[in-house]
Amino acid sequence: xxxxxxxxxxxxxxxxxxxxxxxxxxxxxxxxxxxxxxxxxxxxxxxxxxxxxxxxxxxxxxxxxxxxxxxxxxxxxxxxxxxxxxxxxxxxxxxxxxxxxxxxxxxxxxxxxxxxxxxxxxxxxxxxxxxxxxxxxxxxxxxxxxxxxxxxxxxxxxxxxxxxxxxxxxxxxxxxxxxxxxxxxxxxxxxxxxxxxxxxxxxxx
Numbered sequence: 001x002x003x004x005x006x007x008x009x010x011x012x013x014x015x016x017x018x019x020x021x022x023x024x025x026x027x028x029x030x031x032x033x034x035x036x037x038x039x040x041x042x043x044x045x046x047x048x049x050x051x052x053x054x055x056x057x058x059x060x061x062x063x064x065x066x067x068x069x070x071x072x073x074x075x076x077x078x079x080x081x082x083x084x085x086x087x088x089x090x091x092x093x094x095x096x097x098x099x100x101x102x103x104x105x106x107x108x109x110x111x112x113x114x115x116x117x118x119x120x121x122x123x124x125x126x127x128x129x130x131x132x133x134x135x136x137x138x139x140x141x142x143x144x145x146x147x148x149x150x151x152x153x154x155x156x157x158x159x160x161x162x163x164x165x166x167x168x169x170x171x172x173x174x175x176x177x178x179x180x181x182x183x184x185x186x187x188x189x190x191x192x193x194x195x196x197x198x199x200x201x202x203x204x205x
Contacts, residue, residue: 006034007032007034007043009034010032010033010034010041010043011032011033011034012030012031012032013030013031013032013033013168014028014029014030014031015028015029015030015031015151015153015166015167015168016166016167016170017164017165017166017167018152018165018166018167018170018171019170019171019172020170020172023166026047026049027046027047027048027049027155027164027166028045028047029044029045029046029047029153029166030044030045031043031044031151031168032044033187035187037135038134038135039116039132039133039134039135039136039137040132040133040135040187041130041131041132042074042129042130042131042132042133042151043128043129043130044072044128044129044130044151044153045126045127045128046070046072046091046126046127046128046129046153046155047125047126048070048125048126048127048155049125050157051122051124051125051126052158053156053157053158054070054091054122054127054156054158055068055069055070055091055156055158055159055160056069056070056090056091056092057069057160058090058092058094059092059094060094061094061095061096061113062095062096062097062098062110062113063094063096064096066088066090066094066096067088067096067154068156068160068161068163069090069091069092069094069154069156069160070090070091070127070154070155070156070163071088071089071090071091071153071154072087072088072089072129072151072152072153072154073086073087073088073150073151073152073154073176074086074087074088074089074133074150074151075148075149075150075151075176075177075179075182076133076137076138076147076148076149077147077148077149077179077182078145078146078147078148079145079146079148079184080102081102081179082102083138083139083140083145083147084099084100084101084102084104084108085097085098085099085100085137085138086098086100086108086177087114087116087131087133089118089120089129089131090120091120091122091127092120093118093119093120095113095114095118097112097113097114097116098110098112099112100177104177114133114134114137115134115136116131116132116133116134116137117131117132118130118131118132119131144186144187146184146185146186147184147185147186147187148179148182148183148184148185149168149182149183149184149185150167150168150169150171150176150179150181150182150183151167151168152165152166152167152176153165153166153167168183169181169182169183
């Protein structure tokens with residue numbers, strides 16, 4: 001569950017505005033990351049003081065307009081782009097997942113769907129996203145390479161055309177897909193590894 005004690009063992013990150021400026025505390029966004037031998041757990045609390053402005057128009061998986069909603073965007077990209085994944089999760093729990101082409105200007109593989117467990121909960125003052133990305137999505141063998149990693153939060157304030165972006169790592173570019181600005185991360189640091197853990201049920205139940 002989103003409030004389960006296991007998240008106390010996670011590494012926590014506070015998002016800033018995409019350009020690196022501090023975010024208004026009214027819209028604070030806290031991301032928690034924790035890994036085991038099966039995958040990566042992500043929990044995000046996106047604070048929203050006026051839940052009536054939440055945009056949740058998308059209802060169909062892989063809708064190309066889902067990014068116009070209040071949502072998260074998650075990128076996992078290897079240096080050689082052989083792993084080039086994008087997940088978008090809307091505040092309604094609708095998913096857009098795609099294997100991007102090594103050339104981002106070419107269409108990606110939308111026929112692929114991740115089996116990731118997911119739960120989205122709307123609270124009175126924000127949205128809690130909890131998900132578990134299985135390492136199998138990476139389609140690599142025993143050794144997982146360092147990944148260019150980024151999470152954005154898009155906040156619309158009710159206006160699909162003028163969303164504000166928040167990010168773990170600043171990106172000084174108009175594009176969201178800009179791996180050169182993403183941090184290279186390995187998801188098995190000792191402080192966040194659960195060698196015998198199994199927490200997929202946190203988002204399954």
